[in-house]
Amino acid sequence: MGTMGLALPWEARISSAPRERGTRVEPFQHFSGGTSPAAGDATDEDATLAAACQSGDLRAYERLYVLHGARMKNVARNLLGSPMDAEDAVQDTFLKIQRGVASFRGQSSFVTWTYRILINTCYDARRSRLRKKEIANDDSGETPRPELRAPGAHPSLRMALERALAALTRHQRDVFLLYEVEGFRHAEIAGMLEITETASKNTLFQAKKNLRQMLEPPRSSGAEAR
Amino acid sequence: MNVTCNDRDRIFEDGTPEEWAALEAHASGCPACAEELRAWRTLSVAAQELRDYSESPALWARIERALVEESPAKPQPVNRRRWFFFLPSIPLGWQTAVAGAFVLVLTLSAGWIYLHRPIRNVDTDKSLLKSGALRDVETAETAYVQAIDKLAAEAKPELENSSTPLLANYHEKLLVLDSAIADLREQAGMNPSNAQLRYQLLAMYREKQHTLEEVLEAKQQ
Ligand SMILES: [Zn+2]
Numbered sequence: 001m002g003t004m005g006l007a008l009p010w011e012a013r014i015s016s017a018p019r020e021r022g023t024r025v026e027p028f029q030h031f032s033g034g035t036s037p038a039a040g041d042a043t044d045e046d047a048t049l050a051a052a053c054q055s056g057d058l059r060a061y062e063r064l065y066v067l068h069g070a071r072m073k074n075v076a077r078n079l080l081g082s083p084m085d086a087e088d089a090v091q092d093t094f095l096k097i098q099r100g101v102a103s104f105r106g107q108s109s110f111v112t113w114t115y116r117i118l119i120n121t122c123y124d125a126r127r128s129r130l131r132k133k134e135i136a137n138d139d140s141g142e143t144p145r146p147e148l149r150a151p152g153a154h155p156s157l158r159m160a161l162e163r164a165l166a167a168l169t170r171h172q173r174d175v176f177l178l179y180e181v182e183g184f185r186h187a188e189i190a191g192m193l194e195i196t197e198t199a200s201k202n203t204l205f206q207a208k209k210n211l212r213q214m215l216e217p218p219r220s221s222g223a224e225a226r
Numbered sequence: 227m228n229v230t231c232n233d234r235d236r237i238f239e240d241g242t243p244e245e246w247a248a249l250e251a252h253a254s255g256c257p258a259c260a261e262e263l264r265a266w267r268t269l270s271v272a273a274q275e276l277r278d279y280s281e282s283p284a285l286w287a288r289i290e291r292a293l294v295e296e297s298p299a300k301p302q303p304v305n306r307r308r309w310f311f312f313l314p315s316i317p318l319g320w321q322t323a324v325a326g327a328f329v330l331v332l333t334l335s336a337g338w339i340y341l342h343r344p345i346r347n348v349d350t351d352k353s354l355l356k357s358g359a360l361r362d363v364e365t366a367e368t369a370y371v372q373a374i375d376k377l378a379a380e381a382k383p384e385l386e387n388s389s390t391p392l393l394a395n396y397h398e399k400l401l402v403l404d405s406a407i408a409d410l411r412e413q414a415g416m417n418p419s420n421a422q423l424r425y426q427l428l429a430m431y432r433e434k435q436h437t438l439e440e441v442l443e444a445k446q447q
Contacts, residue, residue: 070279094289158275180273205239
């Protein structure tokens with residue numbers, strides 16, 4: 001991919017603003033490139049990227065891929081359970097962006113819009129996979145099939161988490177993945193899932209509470225309420 | 227700030243950094259909150275296990291192909307004009323060398339394409355255009371040529387003055403392109419339904435269009 005090192009005028013950094021809580025690990029430093037540009041710059045860059053995609057400039061799509069391809073693929077893999085399905089979903093997403101970019105009017109950020117398309121694409125893929133009965137021996141019919149992941153990942157913890165995530169509601173799973181795994185802010189997640197920021201925070205709280213129950217039930221509640 | 231065990235869930239859901247700090251201070255003396263805080267953070271750490279940003283080397287190429295295939299407007303292939311963006315920051319002498327090298331490569335490529343163009347038996351060639359399609363191609367081609375001629379007229383004063391070595395090289399490149407186009411048109415005239423020749427011609431026209439656009443962009447800078 002030739003443009004990797006090219007300084008193009010746009011740099012859509014969706015997660016450039018500091019996260020709400022300093023205690024969390026910031027997962028996307030390598031995408032945001034260290035320094036935090038002003039929010040206005042990020043907005044301008046997002047608009048530039050959108051305009052370039054609207055003009056049919058393939059370099060803009062490539063730029064979008066360079067900035068977000070890996071994260072998009074990871075979101076898709078966590079929703080679909082398979083790296084191959086994830087790659088298909090990312091490709092479909094780019095095609096849908098190309099088909100629909102003319103109608104993008106900037107109601108949300110362009111990058112947020114692309115992730116909304118990605119998430120919907122993943123759920124469409126899951127539904128069509130269900131229809132084709134490709135998920136064998138799956139009692140819930142909604143559980144992603146975990147496959148090979150990053151080398152070095154802790155297999156038992158990962159699998160336990162995947163199983164627990166599959167038992168959450170769709171929204172809880174989406175918000176948990178987008179916030180805790182991908183490092184998006186609640187404002188961004190709200191735009192992607194078309195919910196309010198408060199709903200995103202509440203859904204994350206419920207998701208983590210449920211996961212905590214499933215993965216590590218509280219040992220006792222005797223020492224509570226001081 | 228004073229927090230109690232009862233504030234814990236609210237802070238987990240939407241606490242300010244100050245409230246988180248206060249909860250931590252509270253947890254240092256409250257085993258139940260310390261345990262909940264630990265478990266809450268463990269989930270965030272465990273979530274890292276679901277992150278894999280490893281490269282998919284072939285994925286972009288696949289997406290790019292699909293985008294080009296599906297695009298109604300056939301977006302420009304990515305490499306088309308990328309080199310041009312470097313030029314303003316390169317000293318004039320190097321611009322001359324770069325543009326000269328480009329002209330040389332283009333001349334050689336045009337020659338190669340011309341010499342190696344497929345000369346096939348008219349009867350068996352599957353790339354022959356049917357007469358209806360041929361009419362469409364010719365109409366579209368005429369419109370395209372007219373549009374390029376307009377562009378050429380706009381760039382003409384700049385090219386004739388050729389105030390920089392870069393422009394002089396563009397001028398040369400366009401002359402080479404025009405001669406290649408003339409040859410291909412002659413071939414296409416003798417064999418109007420050969421789609422291969424049409425594609426080659428179209429590629430030459432495209433190159434001419436982009437070169438003219440670059441001349442006009444250079445003029446603006
Ligand atoms: Zn407490």
